[in-house]
Amino acid sequence: MKNRLIVSVSPHLHKDASVSRIMWMVAVSLIPTGIVGIFIFGLSALRVIILGVASAVIAEASIQILTKRRLSILDGSAFLTGLLLAYNLPPEVPFWLPIVGSVFAIAIGKQVFGGLGQNIFNPALVGRVFLMASWPKYMTTFTKPLNCDAITFATPLAALKEGKVLEHISHWNLFWGIRGGCIGEVCVFALLLGALFLFIRGYISWHIPITYIFVVGLFTYIFGPKGLFSGDWLFHILSGGLILGAFFMATDYVTSPLTRKGRIIFGIGCGLITAIIRIWGGYPEGVSYAILMMNAATPIIDRYTKNRIYGSR
């Protein structure tokens, strides 16, 4: 008779979460943002999203077939990479831009390191930064929200960098997403809705996003345009890709630290770099660079914030 007792080494606790489940849940939590983005920017946003996602999945599948590895497109990680990359693009980009970005993100950002779990940098952000460095003219042409004619329009942060007056943009407009920007970053409300869902299900912890946003707010408040302690911190938190980056990309399991202490350090580092780029840097927005830089620092953070194993010195 077959022995049906299972004898295994610890841990014996089992949680319902698996890689593919978490990936699909994050994708689900991003749906409201996508719907709002399509509503604000029109069908061209939908085109960018579909192209980004489809080419990411196809790129992953073809690389895995070429290198004769197990096909893992159903785990949702390539889908999520493509989705996040598309959310990071302006709505009126030429059709090949999301395709090139997705293929680069999957091939160079992920598969050359050995696939999911091996990559050092967040693949979607690698794709975005590559596009940003290669074709800046497409990546910084934004269109006016809620308008059928695709009129070019500056993002609030770009306008701030050029020293323009920002009277026509209230904080409420920023919160609901009535502003120029990338597809997935404009509507803070929808992003927070998705983030809340992830929090309740326990898929992301508060450490990175909250410290990240807090540090950006604090820094932009202290080093305001009219001397110390005069910055419009709420404006800085609500504009740009900070909410999208803090909740959905800085919390990427593969490229962020493992321990709570490490995550807090990670969040503070991201916040500092973002604020420094926004206040003194050459670019209007620094979220993607900040997260990538801290991704590079993740192994060393992990090394110095290792939890003490009970009973060890």
Added chain:
Amino acid sequence: MKKYFYEFLKGIIKENPTFVLVLGLCPTLAVSTSLRNGIGMGIAATFVLVGSNVIVSMIKNIIPEKIRIPCFIVVIATFVGITEMILKAYSPALDRALGIYVPLIVVNCIVLGRAEAYASKHTVIGSLFDGLGMGLGFTLALVLISGIREFLGSGKIMGYVLFQRLDPVFVLGMPSGALLVIGLLLGFFNILKEKKG
């Protein structure tokens, strides 16, 4: 003769300084922005490499062991000085484009590496062919890298626009693009090597 032919050929593929020995990456990364710069750098380095290899091999028996590196450097620096003067006199544009990287051939690790690893232990003729092969290998690697970078990064080859309406991959013309291209090519050649051996 066959032996010398081997010494010449090994530098091109089997011991290619850039893709197999991974030496001299600093000038490779810096000057491979255009094909013209790449070829110029390759020829300049080849000249220095051949000259220093021959002289070092000639004087290898009279150099004291302890101060051999300074002696090599003096020999190499002499040839770099000659190269720099020739470039300044006959091709000032190329000299401006290569900038600091011409004098820096003195500390190019391919040149010093060949002097130390080959020329100081082998005959003059062998060293001559070794220098020629290594220089040619370095030049070919530079041509490959700078060709890819110039074509994809600015849509040109040797300064001539090939495709008017193409949007070039701007990042490949920048330093990060150099690292990207070299990394991918290294990986590609390693795959080829694994398949073969």
